[in-house]
Amino acid sequence: MGENTADQNSLSKRPTKVTIQDVARSLNMTKGTVSRALNNYGDIAAETRARVRAEADRMGYVPMALAQAIRTGRAKSIGLVIQEDELGGFAPFLADFLAGVSTAASKSGWTLTVATANTMDGVLEVQSRLISERKADGFILPRSRVSDPRVDKLVQANVPFVVFGREPKGIQCDWFDVAGEDAMHDAVSRLVKFGHSRIGFLKAGEDYVYSGLRERGYVQGLASAGLPFASELVAKDVMTLEQGSIAARKLLSLEVPPTAIVCSVDRAALGVYRTASEAGMEIGKDLSVISYDGIPEGEFAVPALTTYSVNRRHAGTRLTQILIDRIRNSDAEAFLELVPAQLIERASDGPPRCSSADLAKLWHTSFN
Amino acid sequence: MGENTADQNSLSKRPTKVTIQDVARSLNMTKGTVSRALNNYGDIAAETRARVRAEADRMGYVPMALAQAIRTGRAKSIGLVIQEDELGGFAPFLADFLAGVSTAASKSGWTLTVATANTMDGVLEVQSRLISERKADGFILPRSRVSDPRVDKLVQANVPFVVFGREPKGIQCDWFDVAGEDAMHDAVSRLVKFGHSRIGFLKAGEDYVYSGLRERGYVQGLASAGLPFASELVAKDVMTLEQGSIAARKLLSLEVPPTAIVCSVDRAALGVYRTASEAGMEIGKDLSVISYDGIPEGEFAVPALTTYSVNRRHAGTRLTQILIDRIRNSDAEAFLELVPAQLIERASDGPPRCSSADLAKLWHTSFN
DNA sequence: TTTGTTGCCGAAACCGGTTTCGAGTGTAAG
DNA sequence: CTTACACTCGAAACCGGTTTCGGCAACAAA
Numbered sequence: 001m002g003e004n005t006a007d008q009n010s011l012s013k014r015p016t017k018v019t020i021q022d023v024a025r026s027l028n029m030t031k032g033t034v035s036r037a038l039n040n041y042g043d044i045a046a047e048t049r050a051r052v053r054a055e056a057d058r059m060g061y062v063p064m065a066l067a068q069a070i071r072t073g074r075a076k077s078i079g080l081v082i083q084e085d086e087l088g089g090f091a092p093f094l095a096d097f098l099a100g101v102s103t104a105a106s107k108s109g110w111t112l113t114v115a116t117a118n119t120m121d122g123v124l125e126v127q128s129r130l131i132s133e134r135k136a137d138g139f140i141l142p143r144s145r146v147s148d149p150r151v152d153k154l155v156q157a158n159v160p161f162v163v164f165g166r167e168p169k170g171i172q173c174d175w176f177d178v179a180g181e182d183a184m185h186d187a188v189s190r191l192v193k194f195g196h197s198r199i200g201f202l203k204a205g206e207d208y209v210y211s212g213l214r215e216r217g218y219v220q221g222l223a224s225a226g227l228p229f230a231s232e233l234v235a236k237d238v239m240t241l242e243q244g245s246i247a248a249r250k251l252l253s254l255e256v257p258p259t260a261i262v263c264s265v266d267r268a269a270l271g272v273y274r275t276a277s278e279a280g281m282e283i284g285k286d287l288s289v290i291s292y293d294g295i296p297e298g299e300f301a302v303p304a305l306t307t308y309s310v311n312r313r314h315a316g317t318r319l320t321q322i323l324i325d326r327i328r329n330s331d332a333e334a335f336l337e338l339v340p341a342q343l344i345e346r347a348s349d350g351p352p353r354c355s356s357a358d359l360a361k362l363w364h365t366s367f368n
Numbered sequence: 369m370g371e372n373t374a375d376q377n378s379l380s381k382r383p384t385k386v387t388i389q390d391v392a393r394s395l396n397m398t399k400g401t402v403s404r405a406l407n408n409y410g411d412i413a414a415e416t417r418a419r420v421r422a423e424a425d426r427m428g429y430v431p432m433a434l435a436q437a438i439r440t441g442r443a444k445s446i447g448l449v450i451q452e453d454e455l456g457g458f459a460p461f462l463a464d465f466l467a468g469v470s471t472a473a474s475k476s477g478w479t480l481t482v483a484t485a486n487t488m489d490g491v492l493e494v495q496s497r498l499i500s501e502r503k504a505d506g507f508i509l510p511r512s513r514v515s516d517p518r519v520d521k522l523v524q525a526n527v528p529f530v531v532f533g534r535e536p537k538g539i540q541c542d543w544f545d546v547a548g549e550d551a552m553h554d555a556v557s558r559l560v561k562f563g564h565s566r567i568g569f570l571k572a573g574e575d576y577v578y579s580g581l582r583e584r585g586y587v588q589g590l591a592s593a594g595l596p597f598a599s600e601l602v603a604k605d606v607m608t609l610e611q612g613s614i615a616a617r618k619l620l621s622l623e624v625p626p627t628a629i630v631c632s633v634d635r636a637a638l639g640v641y642r643t644a645s646e647a648g649m650e651i652g653k654d655l656s657v658i659s660y661d662g663i664p665e666g667e668f669a670v671p672a673l674t675t676y677s678v679n680r681r682h683a684g685t686r687l688t689q690i691l692i693d694r695i696r697n698s699d700a701e702a703f704l705e706l707v708p709a710q711l712i713e714r715a716s717d718g719p720p721r722c723s724s725a726d727l728a729k730l731w732h733t734s735f736n
Numbered sequence: 737t738t739t740g741t742t743g744c745c746g747a748a749a750c751c752g753g754t755t756t757c758g759a760g761t762g763t764a765a766g
Numbered sequence: 767c768t769t770a771c772a773c774t775c776g777a778a779a780c781c782g783g784t785t786t787c788g789g790c791a792a793c794a795a796a
Contacts, residue, residue, distance in 0.1 A: 017500070019752060030776055035754055045774060062500035066443055067752040069434040071781045077481070077503070084467050091664075094466070095459035099452050102484040106494060111481050111503050113445070116470040126474060132385070132430035135445070135479050270668060296459075297665050300638065387782060398746055403784055411744060435782035439751045 018061050027055050038063070065111075069134065076110045078323055079136025081127050081150075084118040090142065092295040093312040100316025101140065108324050124153055131159055138327045140319050144168050144175070144209045160330065162323045164315060166209045174326055174335040176318045180210050180292060181217030183308035183341040184262060187290040188221025190343075191260045194351045196288060200233040200251045200258035202244060202268045214264045214292070233258055244271020252279060252287075253367075257359045259352040260288035266295045266307055269348070273301060279366045286359060288349040292341065303347035310341055386429050395423050406431075433479075437502065444478045446691055447504025449495050449518075452486040458510065460663040461680040468684025469508065476692055492521055499527055506695045508687050512536050512543070512577045528698065530691045532683060534577045542694055542703040544686050548578050548660060549585030551676035551709040552630060555658040556589025559628045562719045564656060568601040568619045568626035570612060570636045582632045582660065601626055612639020620647060620655075621735075625727045627720040628656035634663045637673055637716070647734045654727060656717040660709065671715035678709055 024031040029052075037044045037052035044052075069075040080101065082090065102112050113136050117123045127150060130136040137160070141150050144165035151168050154161045162174040184201075191199050201218045204211040215234070222229050232254060235247035244263065248271060251258055263269040269291035273283055281287050284303045291298070294309025322335045354362075392399040397420075405412045405420035412420075437443040448469065450458065470480050481504050485491045495518060498504040505528070509518050512533035519536050522529045530542040552569075559567050569586045572579040583602070590597050600622060603615035612631065616639060619626055631637040637659035641651055649655050652671045659666070662677025690703045722730075 017502075017752095020754095021752075030778095031753075032755075032777075033775060036775090039754080041755090043774060048774080062497070064438070064752060065501035065503055066434040066437040067781095068754075069781095070432070070438060070752085070783080071754045073781090075434055082463075082466070082470075091460075091463035094463045095450075098450070098462070098482060099484045102450075102482060106483060106497075111483060111498070111501075113479050114466060114470060114482050115474060115479060116467045129430075129474075130479070133433035133479075134385075135433055297668055300665055300669060302670055385782095388784095389782075398748095399783075400747075400785075401745055404745090407784080409785090413744060416744080432782060435751095436784075437751095438753080438782085439784045441751090 017064070018059050020061065020063065023052070023056050023059055023061050026059065027052060073134075074137050074327070075134055076108075077113050077136050078105055078110060078320060079127070079130045079139045080112060080114045080142070081123050081130075081139065082114065082116045082142070083120065083123050084116050086143065092293075092297070093310070096312040097142075097316040100313035100318075101320045102316075104317040104320040105324070110320075110324060112320075120149060124149055127153065128157075131157060138162075138323050140164060140323060145207045146209055146212070147207065160323065160326045162319050162326060162335070164319055166213065168209060172334060174322050176315060176322060176335075176337045177210075177339075178310045178315065178341050179338050180264075180308075180341065181213040181220075183292055183343070184214045184217030184264075185221040185224070186343065187262045187292075187308070188218055188227075189225060191262070191288060191290065191349065192221075192225040192227065194260075194288065194349065196258075196260040196352055197227060198230075198233070198256060198258045198260075198356050199227070200235070200261040202238045202247050202261060202263040202265075202272070203234055203236045204239050204264040204268075205237050211264065218262055238263075238268045238271070239265055241267050241271040241274065244268030245274045246271070248272040248275035252276075252281075252359070252363050255360065256356045257363065259286075259354075259356055259359060260290070260349065263289065263291040266291045266293035266298050266305065269305055269307070270297065270301060279363055281359070281362060282353075284348045284350050285353040286362070288352065290349050294342075294344060299346070301348075306346045306349045307344055308341035309344050311339075314339070385432070386427050388429065388431065391420070391424050391427055391429050394427065395420060441502075442505050442695070443502055444476075445481050445504050446473055446478060446688060447495070447498045447507045448480060448482045448510070449491050449498075449507065450482065450484045450510070451488065451491050452484050454511065460661075460665070461678070464680040465510075465684040468681035468686075469688045470684075472685040472688040473692070478688075478692060480688075488517060492517055495521065496525075499525060506530075506691050508532060508691060513575045514577055514580070515575065528691065528694045530687055530694065530703070532687055534581060536577060540702060542690050544683060544690060544703075544705045545578075545707075546678045546683065546709050547706050548632075548676075548709065549581040549588075551660055551711070552582045552585030552632075553589040553592070554711065555630045555660075555676070556586055556595075557593060559630070559656060559658065559717065560589075560593040560595065562628075562656065562717065564626075564628040564720055565595060566598075566601070566624060566626045566628075566724050567595070568603070568629040570606045570615050570629060570631040570633075570640070571602055571604045572607050572632040572636075573605050579632065586630055606631075606636045606639070607633055609635050609639040609642065612636030613642045614639070616640040616643035620644075620649075620727070620731050623728065624724045625731065627654075627722075627724055627727060628658070628717065631657065631659040634659045634661035634666050634673065634675055637675070638665065638669060641669060647731055649727070649730060650721075652716045652718050653721040654730070656720065658717050662710075662712060666714070669716075674714045674717045675712055676709035677712050679707075682707070 020031045020034055024034045034052055037049045065076055105112050115126045117126050139161040141161055141163045144163040146169050148168040151171055166177050167173050167175050203215050238244050238247040261272055269289050272289050276283050276287050291307040294307050298305035298307050388399045388402055392402045402420055405417045433444055473480050483494045485494050507529040509529055509531045512531040514537050516536040519539055533545050535541050535543050571583050606612050606615040629640055637657050640657050644651050644655050651657055659675040662675050666673035666675050
């Protein structure tokens with residue numbers, strides 16, 4: 001052992017990266033052979049393969065992903081572009097979702113590239129950039145739209161993707177989704193069991209695929225219970241606290257107001273809370289609320305919000321697995337996966353304390 | 369124009385990417401020349417440079433980032449590794465923070481690679497992987513620790529980074545931080561002005577750099593007000609709602625309980641809320657609470673939480689700018705940036721309604 | 737005219753990998 | 767004892783860029 005070897009083992013941790021050449025030299029082989037051995041080519045003797053593996057490990061060789069990418073065309077990176085203006089709706093889950101995506105990706109040796117933009121046009125732009133620069137091999141698209149320009153662009157460019165949500169209209173593609181419609185249906189049934197017969201619904205934005213599905217769930221819930229559908233009990237385009245508050249005002253000021261309101265998203269439900277409190281109504285007693293999403297604020301709201309919770313981490317995991325499978329095997333059949341939401345029973349729903357007529361009276365004494 | 373040209377202009381959008389070779393061929397030059405022209409080398413005639421630029425644009429040429437990386441050593445990607453078990457504290461801001469990072473990166477043609485891990489060891493591992501694979505040129509480290517293994521590893525590997533928070537003990541490096549200590553100082557002053565003289569403090573985990581700073585701010589706030597420091601009024605290691613609740617129980621059960629509590633993090637404050645409500649104390653009246661972070665839940669808590677809010681988006685922006693500057697110029701002087709937190713006055717603080725003695729009585733009637 | 741410079745660009749090496757091709761073995765079949 | 771055929775590996779091209787090197791032309795100085 002001369003001074004040199006001592007030097008290598010000493011403090012200076014890998015001053016310069018170990019390349020495939022270094023490994024090849026150390027084994028008296030060519031780098032091509034090493035590459036094939038490491039990538040399980042059939043024309044390498046088992047014994048050789050093992051030797052190469054061992055030496056590569058010993059030397060701490062890790063292939064530089066970028067260098068592989070240029071030949072293979074795979075950067076082993078999945079893209080996620082987040083639209084900021086709808087971020088309000090996405091923010092609470094983002095962390096969990098990213099954790100799911102990232103760990104699933106990691107497990108296959110992939111990484112996650114995330115970008116944000118504040119408009120849909122911006123999203124399309126950054127998506128294109130990621131594609132052109134080959135920084136992402138495929139995309140996870142959160143919140144599918146009925147007519148989704150992101151999807152159009154990706155199919156056109158022939159770039160793999162998977163949507164979180166049901167597929168856009170007229171498109172066939174991989175997707176993973178949570179059965180929001182079943183949750184809405186179930187929410188109505190639950191309220192009916194409590195004794196409610198006049199049940200309002202806060203629908204989300206028209207262009208989201210999930211919006212129509214959840215509405216259908218609500219409608220079918222009414223039908224299964226033998227309850228009539230009344231269009232005045234449905235408010236559209238309500239996704240924020242503010243909009244929820246306004247929508248609640250509209251529903252509660254009806255001549256025959258609902259004694260319960262089903263909300264497409266938790267934020268809207270919090271808006272209902274605000275309006276109810278202004279009108280002196282007690283949530284869970286005077287007015288029942290059931291919602292969907294499972295945001296953390298719901299737990300601390302007073303009373304705590306009954307809601308159908310979505311496991312975002314699992315969603316992230318499955319979505320990336322599906323995407324990676326798709327990238328590896330571009331002509332497999334479509335992957336479609338639907339999982340149920342989980343009801344979290346808390347305190348915002350229960351038997352109606354009073355009739356619609358009483359509620360109407362209460363409303364008018366509060367505001368006239 | 370033969371059939372071929374027609375074909376190229378038709379539907380099939382870029383079936384195959386346009387490379388630098390294509391541009392060179394189209395201009396009757398070598399790819400080397402095109403590359404130098406595009407990268408503003410001095411040995412290219414201005415007129416030629418312009419021609420190349422124009423043709424490259426016309427053809428829609430975008431250099432493949434990964435191919436550049438292998439020669440230049442820059443993937444133009446910044447890494448962010450998030451530790452999940454402390455994600456509870458980070459989650460609410462994550463979206464804003466990512467937006468800041470991503471758009472700042474985008475502006476310079478960089479991208480963001482994010483990964484997660486559930487332990488510090490996991491973080492170190494995935495960090496190493498990103499370095500080995502050259503998927504990240506540098507890192508943003510959220511939440512600096514007093515003794516931070518991530519930093520040790522990065523200095524050792526000579527990989528650029530910037531920390532969100534003050535620098536770890538004994539390290540000199542780039543950082544960006546919000547002056548939590550000033551906020552804590554100010555919180556105490558504010559409470560003193562309200563008439564409080566016995567003020568508790570909920571300190572965060574010992575190993576976070578910010579924890580000690582905020583405590584110092586609290587201590588100095590007391591000093592400026594001429595108030596004595598009492599160690600029994602300080603609870604340590606309280607970062608979650610649960611821990612906040614327990615800590616509040618400890619402080620409020622003192623013989624001379626505080627009439628106000630300053631919290632290092634909002635989640636802890638929400639725990640104080642819970643304990644106060646159990647004890648029949650009204651926050652903002654019987655017990656004042658001022659906190660730090662600005663998480664969204666605080667706005668919906670009852671009463672709404674007075675807190676010092678951190679602009680995470682701006683933090684993300686500045687951090688990436690600093691990091692990119694550092695990567696481009698490795699021997700520039702250290703970048704250090706400290707910005708103030710912004711007070712959001714809400715309803716959780718005010719003049720004390722009763723004395724410490726009264727509070728103690730209230731506490732014991734509630735629980736004995 | 738000769739000799740330097742300088743400006744500009746082509747040629748070729750290079751980065752760190754992957755993949756194709758073909759040649760040299762050993763072994764089984766004819 | 768050939769011949770055919772796997773098996774195994776080296777050699778070299780290739781991926782899409784960047785960077786070094788050197789040569790040619792034009793122009794200035796001698």
